[in-house]
Amino acid sequence: MKEILEILEKDARTTPEEIAKMLRKNTGAIKKAIKKYEKEGVIVKYKTVLNTDILKDDAQKVRALIEVRVAPQRGHGFDRIAERIYRFPEVVSCYLLSGSYDLLLVVEGRDIQEVSSFVSGRLATIDNVNSTVTHFILKRYKADGDILKRIERNNRIAISF
């Protein structure tokens, strides 16, 4: 039933009825499986992929990648300090990495000032945060498997043998 996830990941609007047809199963079984995935947290939520770069208005936001070095805590490793950080709504994503720094954050704000003040005022001042490096994102080309530019497709001829 993993194929259900594959289908929903491509298009979350696919209905259980449609999935049932695609997989030659009955709708009830599909609904049940989806419910189970939701309950287990495999399916976290259903949302829409946006390209806000196209919105030439106030809705545009600024994002930065922030490398953070932290001191892990006894008994908690990185989890506790990570939670301290990712609970801020400004933090869009948070990853623990191997390599020269520990956490990689994606932070979002209305403008550069807002992101900067989050970093200097809130993030860098947390006790176990040793240092931060901020990279502002200039352009998003592809995010989570989706190319954001509208690709002009060569149309196939409308009918052929």
Place this chain on the structure above:
Amino acid sequence: MKISKLVEKMKPSGIREFFDLVIGMKDVISLGVGEPDFVTPWNICESAMFSLEKGYTSYTSNKGLYELRLAISRYLKNKFSLSYNPDRNILVTTGVSEAVDLALRAILNRGDKILIPDPSYVSYDPISELAGGKVILVKTSGSDNFKLTPGSVKKNISKGVKAIILNYPANPTGVSYSRKELLALSKIFIDNDLIVISDEIYDELTYDFPHTPLATLPGMKQRTIYLNGFSKAFAMTGWRVGYACGPEEIISAMTKIHQYTMLCAPIMGQLGAIEALRGSSGAVLEMKREYKRRREFIVSKLNEIGLYCAMPEGTFYVFPSIKNTGMRSVEFAKSLLQKEKVAVVPGTAFGSQGEGHIRIAYASSMENLKEATERMGHFLKSNA
């Protein structure tokens, strides 16, 4: 200017008028396209671009780049334990279309008879005639799932029948043959000393059982011209690369014609094809899975809205019956196009046995399939 009698006699595609109608219309959802809706996998495109940058823009050897023939040889060996020598038994062609033409011209003498299933892909019949052959149509129908049977083939064998064209999984019906069915057919081919032109271009798109190349069956390799290519499985229709494999004397005869008519397949296509065989199995499988889901969806949906549709074993076509509407194929297709803006191909485009059926290509996004079947349902209700 007077044109050749043979060409004059060639049937104009009976549904040209319908095609023009489709092409002239806007905002049509087309389920009438005989090619994948996927773009060629990026590794193939990228590799071809790199080759162009390096200046690979020349002719290749007539038979095709040795590297490609070697890759084809290894691919067939690994996949089907089918051995063809890259020097002697493989010819790279400009799509399978060219390979069909070459094969027919290489084997037919004027007046030789050739068996062709009805319905079948549109080019077999006219190209056979152009090559001087006399076409004998082997009728198949919905009641036998549009499959050739040993009986139906045998019934059409008479003095002078030299060859048969087999295509599986088949355009337009989507049906394919299991190994057992092929074995039964192969006995008839052997008993009657037929050459078989086996067009297996859709082989990767077989969903319910593994594809069996005809040439792998006992006694068949020496009488089979195995045709395949890159258009369908790798979504490379516009690259125009196919290949023919067979006994040395056949391949060398086909190469003779090919060197004068085509010279060689386009080098860009050949280079793309090498990369396709080298590193695209993941992309091919991914596309196949998607097609399979669409197949299940469309068959179930068509039956639900009241068009009887069998579950075909392969390709990206289904061939539902429209008999219960009382309409003829062309009339149905025309009316559906005009009223609901959905394009399908009338079954009769593929032979008179296609009457009462339409070909639906599900090489189209799931969104299109959903919308198109909704519209078809509406069309059927308003015509009931």
